Amino acid sequence: MPTRPNILFIMSDDHAAHAMSCYGSRINKTPNLDRIANEGMRLDRCFCTNSICTPSRATILTGTYNHVNGVTTLDTPMDAGLQTFPKLLRESGYQTAVFGKWHLGEHKSFEFCPEGFDDWAVLPGQGFYHNPEFIFKGSRGPVQRTVMGYVTDLITDFSLDWLQNRDRSCPFCLLYHHKAPHRHWNPDEKHAAMYLNEDIPEPDTLYDDYANRASAAAAAEMRVGVHMTQLDMKCELPKNVSEHEMRKWAYQRYIKDYLRVIASVDDNVGRVLDYLDADGLTENTVVIYCSDQGFFLGDHGWYDKRFMYEESLKMPFVVRYPKEIEPGSVNSDMVLNVDFAPLFLDFAGLPIPKGMQGRSFRPILGGETPPDWRDSMYYRYWMHKAHHNVYAHYGLRTKRFKLIYYYSDGLNQMGALDEKYEPEWELFDLERDPAELNNVYADPAYADTLRELKAELHRQQAAVGDARYESDVD
Numbered sequence: 228m229p230t231r232p233n234i235l236f237i238m239s240d241d242h243a244a245h246a247m248s249c250y251g252s253r254i255n256k257t258p259n260l261d262r263i264a265n266e267g268m269r270l271d272r273c274f275c276t277n278s279i280c281t282p283s284r285a286t287i288l289t290g291t292y293n294h295v296n297g298v299t300t301l302d303t304p305m306d307a308g309l310q311t312f313p314k315l316l317r318e319s320g321y322q323t324a325v326f327g328k329w330h331l332g333e334h335k336s337f338e339f340c341p342e343g344f345d346d347w348a349v350l351p352g353q354g355f356y357h358n359p360e361f362i363f364k365g366s367r368g369p370v371q372r373t374v375m376g377y378v379t380d381l382i383t384d385f386s387l388d389w390l391q392n393r394d395r396s397c398p399f400c401l402l403y404h405h406k407a408p409h410r411h412w413n414p415d416e417k418h419a420a421m422y423l424n425e426d427i428p429e430p431d432t433l434y435d436d437y438a439n440r441a442s443a444a445a446a447a448e449m450r451v452g453v454h455m456t457q458l459d460m461k462c463e464l465p466k467n468v469s470e471h472e473m474r475k476w477a478y479q480r481y482i483k484d485y486l487r488v489i490a491s492v493d494d495n496v497g498r499v500l501d502y503l504d505a506d507g508l509t510e511n512t513v514v515i516y517c518s519d520q521g522f523f524l525g526d527h528g529w530y531d532k533r534f535m536y537e538e539s540l541k542m543p544f545v546v547r548y549p550k551e552i553e554p555g556s557v558n559s560d561m562v563l564n565v566d567f568a569p570l571f572l573d574f575a576g577l578p579i580p581k582g583m584q585g586r587s588f589r590p591i592l593g594g595e596t597p598p599d600w601r602d603s604m605y606y607r608y609w610m611h612k613a614h615h616n617v618y619a620h621y622g623l624r625t626k627r628f629k630l631i632y633y634y635s636d637g638l639n640q641m642g643a644l645d646e647k648y649e650p651e652w653e654l655f656d657l658e659r660d661p662a663e664l665n666n667v668y669a670d671p672a673y674a675d676t677l678r679e680l681k682a683e684l685h686r687q688q689a690a691v692g693d694a695r696y697e698s699d700v701d
């Protein structure tokens with residue numbers, strides 16, 4: 228077999244693309260993450276198929292949609308017997324490891340520990356920023372213990388230590404997966420003083436009033452200020468202030484901590500990139516940085532994710548592989564989290580199992596978009612109402628339009644709430660309304676477009692084997 232590339236798959240948790248300077252961030256600088264983009268490619272339309280941690284991670288590992296892998300919500304554990312790309316890579320001679328965030332099933336017992344890795348150390352559940360507990364693979368079974376230090380530094384230390392001591396006779400696949408910048412945003416001492424004497428620019432839609440949309444937007448309980456707690460703000464909440472004032476005040480406190488924990492991720496990724504250089508690994512290693520989904524950074528007045536709106540749907544994805552990727556390239560083809568596993572297998576020279584639903588985008592990274600590449604994508608959020616009162620929905624995004632159907636039913640999914648509401652549709656013309664503020668579903672000017680989009684939505688559902696909701700009829 229010809230020399231196969233190493234794979235360094237860096238993933239963070241809830242890092243929105245618009246908080247990376249290579250994506251044009253107005254609010255922070257990420258020089259080390261930008262290095263990957265500058266020396267490789269930035270993908271501008273990388274989307275998740277369900278914008279929430281555990282389901283996105285299950286999709287990434289298995290290359291299947293959540294109705295197929297069964298991980299529809301945060302509470303649906305992943306079946307350890309499912310086929311995953313790390314298992315296949317390991318069987319084919321790769322040395323594999325995962326360090327950091329895993330979050331597939333609750334780790335109260337050890338039954339959901341990572342499978343398919345020569346070594347691993349993962350946080351139980353969400354884990355903590357300071358002095359976190361880790362579960363280690365252990366030579367005689369998993370061991371859980373507290374490790375003193377800051378979580379982002381520790382995950383990097385474990386990863387570097389493993390790289391230094393790896394078996395150099397075979398290629399490696401390392402999943403270096405950060406907890407940051409997941410809520411509650413607790414910076415380390417090194418970055419705690421950043422932004423102290425400045426105001427961070429506010430997003431254009433911070434004071435969104437949710438007019439001209441389906442009722443789901445106003446119902447969501449993830450408004451900056453209003454739905455945040457003392458744990459988020461690290462101080463007592465002001466009393467008797469207007470919602471407008473509350474959003475203004477809380478946005479600054481929230482976004483500064485969010486950016487501080489990202490600064491630590493950026494520093495630590497820099498350490499690992501330096502290590503690759505020093506060890507002569509840069510040429511033959513595919514390096515990816517992405518996040519498991521996007522996040523609202525005060526956009527629409529929100530924090531969190533879940534919605535199919537752009538800030539949440541879009542995953543940052545930058546990739547470097549000098550042998551195949553032109554430095555400084557940018558691509559806007561639609562690539563999905565379901566495509567990651569096929570991509571990794573493709574790089575390893577392995578066939579894509581029939582059950583995997585994604586498609587390798589290696590040709591795209593090489594600058595050649597296959598003529599039959601997708602120009603629309605299917606999305607579904609299942610976790611009806613739980614945590615932030617976001618209604619269950621599915622939809623279609625094309626290059627210009629987004630169609631969303633809030634079927635608003637938990638459908639007995641574990642972790643979803645058992646309440647039903649009248650379904651509602653939203654249609655956005657992203658060319659005229661990129662901020663998604665004006666639902667044109669009922670506008671007669673879009674009647675023909677709407678008919679085509681609904682037909683395409685149903686075609687895609689059938690193609691991936693998902694069932695449409697009972698009231699969604701032609």
Ligand code: CA
Pocket residue numbers: 240241279280519520
């Ligand atoms: Ca996440």
